[in-house]
Amino acid sequence: MSADRVFRLFMGAYVVMFLVYLFLPLLFMAGASVNDSRFPTLLPWNGFTLKWFGDLFNDPMLWQGLGKSLSVGAGVIALSVPLGLAAALLLTELRGKARGLLYGVLVSPILTPGVIIGISTLVFWRQMSVSGGMFLTVLAQSSFIASYCMLMFMARLQRFDRTLEEAALDLGASHLHVVRRIMLPYLMPTILSAVLIAFLQSFENYNTTLFVYGTDRTLPIYLASKVRIGLTPAVNALGVIFIALTIVAAVVYEWRRRAALAVKPGKRAERPEPRTADLRPAAEPA
Amino acid sequence: MKGVLSSVRRRYGGVATSLILVSCGLWALGLVVLPQLMMIDYSFRPSLPPAKQGGPEDIYTLANYAALYGNPLNLAIFLKTIWSSALVTATALVVCYPVAFFLARMAVGRTAGLLFIALVIPYWINEILRTFSWLLILARNGFVNTVLLDLGLTQEPIIFLGTTPAILVGMVYAYVLFMVFPIYNSLESLDPHQIEAARDLGAPWWRIHWRIAIPHAKPGIAVGCIMTFMLAAGTYAIPAILGGPKSRWFTEVIYSQFFEALNWNRGAAYAFILLIMCLGFIALMMRLFRVNLAEVTR
Numbered sequence: 001m002s003a004d005r006v007f008r009l010f011m012g013a014y015v016v017m018f019l020v021y022l023f024l025p026l027l028f029m030a031g032a033s034v035n036d037s038r039f040p041t042l043l044p045w046n047g048f049t050l051k052w053f054g055d056l057f058n059d060p061m062l063w064q065g066l067g068k069s070l071s072v073g074a075g076v077i078a079l080s081v082p083l084g085l086a087a088a089l090l091l092t093e094l095r096g097k098a099r100g101l102l103y104g105v106l107v108s109p110i111l112t113p114g115v116i117i118g119i120s121t122l123v124f125w126r127q128m129s130v131s132g133g134m135f136l137t138v139l140a141q142s143s144f145i146a147s148y149c150m151l152m153f154m155a156r157l158q159r160f161d162r163t164l165e166e167a168a169l170d171l172g173a174s175h176l177h178v179v180r181r182i183m184l185p186y187l188m189p190t191i192l193s194a195v196l197i198a199f200l201q202s203f204e205n206y207n208t209t210l211f212v213y214g215t216d217r218t219l220p221i222y223l224a225s226k227v228r229i230g231l232t233p234a235v236n237a238l239g240v241i242f243i244a245l246t247i248v249a250a251v252v253y254e255w256r257r258r259a260a261l262a263v264k265p266g267k268r269a270e271r272p273e274p275r276t277a278d279l280r281p282a283a284e285p286a
Numbered sequence: 287m288k289g290v291l292s293s294v295r296r297r298y299g300g301v302a303t304s305l306i307l308v309s310c311g312l313w314a315l316g317l318v319v320l321p322q323l324m325m326i327d328y329s330f331r332p333s334l335p336p337a338k339q340g341g342p343e344d345i346y347t348l349a350n351y352a353a354l355y356g357n358p359l360n361l362a363i364f365l366k367t368i369w370s371s372a373l374v375t376a377t378a379l380v381v382c383y384p385v386a387f388f389l390a391r392m393a394v395g396r397t398a399g400l401l402f403i404a405l406v407i408p409y410w411i412n413e414i415l416r417t418f419s420w421l422l423i424l425a426r427n428g429f430v431n432t433v434l435l436d437l438g439l440t441q442e443p444i445i446f447l448g449t450t451p452a453i454l455v456g457m458v459y460a461y462v463l464f465m466v467f468p469i470y471n472s473l474e475s476l477d478p479h480q481i482e483a484a485r486d487l488g489a490p491w492w493r494i495h496w497r498i499a500i501p502h503a504k505p506g507i508a509v510g511c512i513m514t515f516m517l518a519a520g521t522y523a524i525p526a527i528l529g530g531p532k533s534r535w536f537t538e539v540i541y542s543q544f545f546e547a548l549n550w551n552r553g554a555a556y557a558f559i560l561l562i563m564c565l566g567f568i569a570l571m572m573r574l575f576r577v578n579l580a581e582v583t584r
Contacts, residue, residue, distance in 0.1 A: 007491055008392065015388045015401070018381070022408045025419035025459065028429060032422055040422055043432045086309035093294045104579060105314045111512065113520025113564055115537050119557045120321035123328050123550065143317035165297065175299025204412045206523050207537075211544065220414055227418050227527055236422075239415045246410045254403055 026243060033236035040233040052237040062238065065222035068134065069203055072218055075138035076145055076202040081194050083142065084149025085187070091150075092157050107151070109144035117144055118211030132214030140212045145201050149194040156190040189256075196253060329555035350555030360539050360556075367536035368563060370450060371518035374457045378465040378514050379507065381458070386469035386506070387499060391478065409463040417527045420456045421447070424528070448530025456528045457518050464517060465510035472506030473499065508575035516564050536560060 031042040036049040056062060087106050091099060109117055121140040122132060130136065168178045184191075206220040213221055223242075226235045295303045330346045338344065354360055385405075393401050408416070423429045424446035431443040446452045476499060484494045500507070525535035540560065543553030572578065 003491070004485075011384060011388050011392060014384050015393075018385050019401075019404055021459075022405070022462075025416070025423055026408065026411070028422055029415070029419040039427070041425070041427060041429075042422070043429060083309050083313045086306040087313065089298065090294065090306050090310050093297070102310070102314065105318055106310075107579070109318060111516065111564070111568055113516055113537075113560060115520050115522055115540065116325075116557050116561050119540070119544070119554065120325040121317075122544075123554055124321035124324040126550075127324065139317060143313070143321075146313060146317075169296075175302060179298070179302065200410065204410075206412075206414055207521060210522055210541070220412060223412070224414050224523060224526065227414060227421070235418065239418060242415055243411055246412075247407050250407045250410050251403065254406060258399075 029236050030240050030243070033233055033240045035233065037233065040236050052233040055232070055234040056237045056241075059234070061217075061222055062219075065217050065219040068216050069219040072134055072137050072141065072209075072216075073199045073202040075134070076141050077195050077198045079138060080142040080146035080149050080198050081191065083146040084151075084194060085153050085191075087146070087150045088153030088157055091154060107147050110147045112144070114144075114205070114207035115211060118208040122211050132212045132216075134214075134216045136212040136214070137209050137216065137218065140208050141202050141205055144208070145198050148197055148201065152190055152194050152197070153187065156187060160186060193253070193256070196249070200249060325554045326558055328551050329558045331551050333549045333551040350552045351559070353552055354556060354559065363534050363539055364536050364559070366450070367519055370454055370457075371515050374454055374461065374518045375511050375514045377454075377458050378462050379511060382462055382465040382510065383469060383500075383503075383507075386466050386473055386503075387495075389466070390470045390473035391476065391481070391499075405463060405466060409467070413460050413521070414523050414527065416460045417456045417524050420452075420459060421527055424452050424455070447528060448533055450529070450533045452528045453525050453533055453535070456524045457521070460521075460524060461514045461517050464513040468509035468513070469503050469506040472503045476502045504575045505577045508571045508577045512568050512571050515567050519560065519564055519567075 028042050029040075032040045033052055034048050034050065035042060036046040036051070037044070087102075091103055091106075094102060118140050121136055121143070125131070125136055125139075164182050165178055168182055169175075173181070204220060205218075206224060209218055209221060217225075223235070223238060226238070291303070294306065298306065329350055330348070331344060332347055332349060334341075334344060354364065389398065389401055389405070421428075425431070426443045426445065426447070428446075430446070431440075434440045435443065480498055481494055484498055489497070520537060521535070522537040522541060525533065525538055529535065529538075536556070537560070540553055540556045543549050543556060547553075
């Protein structure tokens with residue numbers, strides 16, 4: 001066996017081990033959710049049950065949390081997608097120092113720990129006598145989720161063929177017309193991705209939300225409180241549902257991304273989106 | 287500046303231009319700059335009852351910062367948070383580099399696609415749940431202890447929870463993928479001919495990595511390290527779930543200043559210290575790997 005082949009085998013084995021490491025804890029958790037035991041554990045195995053899922057569906061706090069999370073998510077989408085788009089449109093026109101400064105300010109939330117974003121939002125709005133709640137949660141989350149949207153739009157706009165727009169304007173189209181017939185169709189795939197990413201980031205966010213939720217407990221806040229105090233396998237059941245939804249979203253998203261790639265064969269070098277930005281769930285995930 | 291505005295206007299028209307400018311202004315000032323400035327302002331003021339705010343005692347002071355220095359316990363937690371976050375970052379880097387390299391340069395076709403999805407799925411799963419899964423593994427009657435007891439390797443269950451190592455294990459698990467994807471992204475653009483040329487010229491595999499792949503992956507390594515460190519230093523969820531009173535994290539100290547001691551000014555000072563530390567780490571990485579902000583946020 002050549003040294004190269006040994007190296008390949010070794011690397012393959014390493015990656016398989018890595019995958020086991022990634023998935024085994026999650027499988028334990030899923031297994032514990034259907035174990036007929038008072039505590040969330042896989043061993044000893046007491047038999048299969050679905051009663052923890054039943055418990056979960058009868059938990060009014062859970063449904064409230066879900067409601068709050070969905071509302072906050074909708075608010076974050078409504079705020080951060082337009083903000084991200086506006087900033088991307090402005091930044092593609094700016095040059096020099098002004099561009100560097102604005103870009104620096106608008107991406108800085110991505111590089112700021114989530115708790116700090118929550119704290120600064122809380123402190124700032126207290127001056128205006130606004131205390132924690134859904135409103136502040138939407139604002140705090142949007143301040144960094146909009147940055148991700150902006151990066152996605154900037155990547156897309158970089159490859160925009162401006163002659164189309166120029167031609168339309170020269171031929172007498174109104175600005176509204178250009179936006180509706182050229183810009184929006186071109187940006188639509190990115191808008192949909194941005195909506196999905198914004199929602200997922202918001203739905204999973206914990207560290208930023210922790211400081212600004214007031215009494216409006218989102219699902220991650222409720223989940224964390226369950227994990228810390230009320231340990232029953234119902235928490236695992238909730239986890240399994242969360243994971244199932246995540247898998248669906250991840251597969252749909254990847255499939256969309258790959259479909260977008262497949263349309264333009266031979267343009268492998270041109271990735272449709274910057275992956276660092278759009279794959280990240282919660283930069284403070286959660 | 288005027289030239290820019292007219293070019294924006296020419297492109298999008300007057301109404302859209304005003305909308306764009308107003309949104310960017312509100313975002314930059316209302317959501318980013320002013321809240322940060324307000325937090326910093328808070329951190330330099332004493333904590334006073336509302337009646338005395340704005341009065342003669344409401345002066346700028348370094349007292350909130352001195353408080354951290356004067357509290358050996360909290361100072362130790364702060365230093366531990368930095369040191370442990372650096373350790374988590376280094377561990378994640380070592381664990382992830384081979385995976386990123388395999389994904390970017392060795393896997394092909396269907397394998398590469400499936401592997402990518404297999405990595406994306408846990409990446410999207412909530413931090414709390416990923417940590418919770420380790421709670422089940424490390425608990426007193428959890429998986430590890432059950433196995434150790436059954437094998438007779440230990441007579442008494444080992445207490446993992448509430449210790450700093452448990453937190454670090456949870457953090458590496460939760461953030462490992464934030465290291466994989468940036469490195470993967472930068473390795474993907476490495477020209478395979480470079481590696482082949484080096485191999486044909488007789489370079490051993492480790493030198494190929496040391497001289498070709500790793501230098502090429504520098505921006506990705508920098509991004510991965512920055513993200514991992516920032517997430518580790520700034521997390522509240524993981525130490526809250528896997529830790530205990532003896533393994534407090536600096537974010538927990540900040541939280542208790544806000545919601546238990548109700549001393550927002552001191553909490554703001556501690557938060558600012560955490561922010562400065564993270565910015566310092568970012569600056570260090572950008573210098574060390576010679577990358578700029580545009581490459582980092584690409």
